[in-house]
Amino acid sequence: MKHTRIDVAEFVERRQRLLAQMPDNSVALIPANKEVTRSRDTEFLFCQDKDFYYLTGFHEPDALLVLVKGEQSESILFCRDKDPAQEVWHGRRVGAEKAQQAFNFDLTYTLDELEQVLPMYINQRDVLLFAQGAQKTFDEMVFAILDILRAGFKHGFKAPHTLTDIRDLIHEMRLFKSPAEIAIMREANAITGNAHCRAMKFCQHGVFEYQVEAEILHEFAKNGARTAAYGSIVGGGENATILHYTDNDEVLINDELLLIDAGAELSGYAADITRTFPVNGKFSEQQKALYNVVLDAQNATIEAIKPGVSFAQLNTIACDVLTRGLYDLGLLTGDLDQLIEEKACKQYFIHGLGHWLGLDVHDVGDYHVDQDKNQRRPFEPGMVLTIEPGLYIDAEADVDEHYQGLGIRIEDNILVTENGFENLTVNAPKTVDEIEALMATSNQ
Incomplete structure (x- = not known):
């Protein structure tokens, strides 16, 4: 190829x-x-x-x-x-x-x-x-x-x-990608998206996380991406709440979610995509509700990307959506306006919203971090970044038991263009309906 x-x-x-x-x-x-x-x-x-x-x-x-x-x-x-x-x-x-x-x-x-x-x-x-x-x-x-x-x-x-x-x-x-670099990153995303689709179709109760990882790596290699850009994260159930989980050695359980953070490296350039989906192909009511909170936050954040916007501004958008969603589900309580002001979602959204992407998966380039640790560098055309909101509910958290032990992250790779953005991650399903429809086609 x-x-x-x-x-x-x-x-x-x-x-x-x-x-x-x-x-x-x-x-x-x-x-x-x-x-x-x-x-x-x-x-x-x-x-x-x-x-x-x-x-x-x-x-x-x-x-x-x-x-x-x-x-x-x-x-x-x-x-x-x-x-x-x-x-x-x-x-x-x-x-x-x-x-x-x-x-x-x-x-x-x-x-x-x-x-x-x-x-x-x-x-x-x-x-x-x-x-x-x-x-x-x-x-x-x-x-x-x-x-x-x-x-x-x-x-x-x-x-x-x-x-x-x-x-x-x-x-x-390196922060500003040339047309040739962008073309490679589109291809890396396409290969990675296909690998995530393959994992969804392969997934079922009783298989091991490493078997799912093998499907992903095979899809990478057979399409010319001979190595992964980083250690693949394939975390079922509570393992999804461990941000950099790479043991990938436990069996998948029927009613649990599986979080996969995996990206191909092609001609030196990294893709970095995360998808979360049910092992049995069907979201429960609570899984679906929490998943859609994360998806709504990601969609709202991506839609705001254009030259002049910064990670700091996007983080405010994501935290507003996540906080409101968690409040509606009863996972946060109190005065909503105060919760939003305090970014109360950070109790469960425990990592950054995204990072630069290129030759390194966490690519180089100044973020212009201020004394409050806000990343205020305005985006410019040619930058490529990830957007990856997530929610991680500890198994011992004092919440409805149906939410305990759930880890959900959704991550796409975004190119800043002259007038807005291009989502390079176009072939990895991420709505509930898309995921369930794809997994229903599996012959497993």
């Missing part, structure tokens, strides 16, 4: 945009990730550093991107050399020569040349930009080079006088 890819020209343009924002006579260092040992001589599936990938499109570990802004700006890549003996065991390498042509760098070097060549690019620069603290061994190498340059001033060496964190610049760029 062929999917949208980011063209090499876009990676080049990103590097040029970053260079344009860097100070004069500066150098930036952005390292790739290293492989991580799982046990003895086996490694975890490699995941590239997202900032490095965003600027290069290069998938191999241990590489280093160097951006130099001077009289002549340059982009340089250090990477592993070709090595037939290693490649027969661990897979093909691009190699420095081919990487220069395939990824359009100005210069490329092998990692064997790093110790000798890298100090040349740092020497005599005024500013060094890198993500200090992100990789301990990389920090050690950088500071060792700086020590050498500082000690060699009699020989014409000079270390940068200013060290600056590169992440703010890159993360602001």
Whole structure:
């Protein structure tokens, strides 16, 4: 199955945009990730550093991107050399020569040349930009080079006088998605939506949470999303009240709800969708009532999205709807106006309303959080975010027993457009009627 890819020209343009924002006579260092040992001589599936990938499109570990802004700006890549003996065991390498042509760098070097060549690019620069603290061994190498340059001033060496964190610049760029990125995220959402539909049709009393998870992961993989964007949450009954439940090892019970928070990763980009539905395909009266409170809050919040609106404003809308709904069901008591003012729903709505989405599932980008912890950054076209209100009633809560132990969350992925929004999550049913109709078609 062929999917949208980011063209090499876009990676080049990103590097040029970053260079344009860097100070004069500066150098930036952005390292790739290293492989991580799982046990003895086996490694975890490699995941590239997202900032490095965003600027290069290069998938191999241990590489280093160097951006130099001077009289002549340059982009340089250090990477592993070709090595037939290693490649027969661990897979093909691009190699420095081919990487220069395939990824359009100005210069490329092998990692064997790093110790000798890298100090040349740092020497005599005024500013060094890198993500200090992100990789301990990389920090050690950088500071060792700086020590050498500082000690060699009699020989014409000079270390940068200013060290600056590169992440703010890159993360602001990553917050705004290009047309190609949006196309990939639409595809990731379509695959993920189909996986949630498959889970609904597979679900029944007596199957295990991990069997439902397997259906989801199979749907991801067979459609080209070979990994999930994060650990899938498949929580039946009271497990749905655990926000990041990933044990996924208990049996599903006939009259309970199942909460699934799962998203595919496609070409590096994450989807993040949550659906909650009855194991037996039919909501009880109380399940339906509480579910519709959450759905009403989500719908009202999404409809308000447009440029200039902030998460803080959306949170007020969601809390108003949730509080009124909980009051109508008798789960909150007292003066309604005061309950709304106090955001009394937060007793049961215990997490944030949403987050940025992109190369990371909880993607980078400043939220402009004020002293009251309100996220006041105005939305702009090209931002992608999640909207995920939820209600979680503890099994021991002093409420009607029919609501005890219920966990409900509904999550969609939203693109901010010039005039409003586009809901990227279009094929995962979320109304009561849609869910019950789909589950009624199951052959299980």
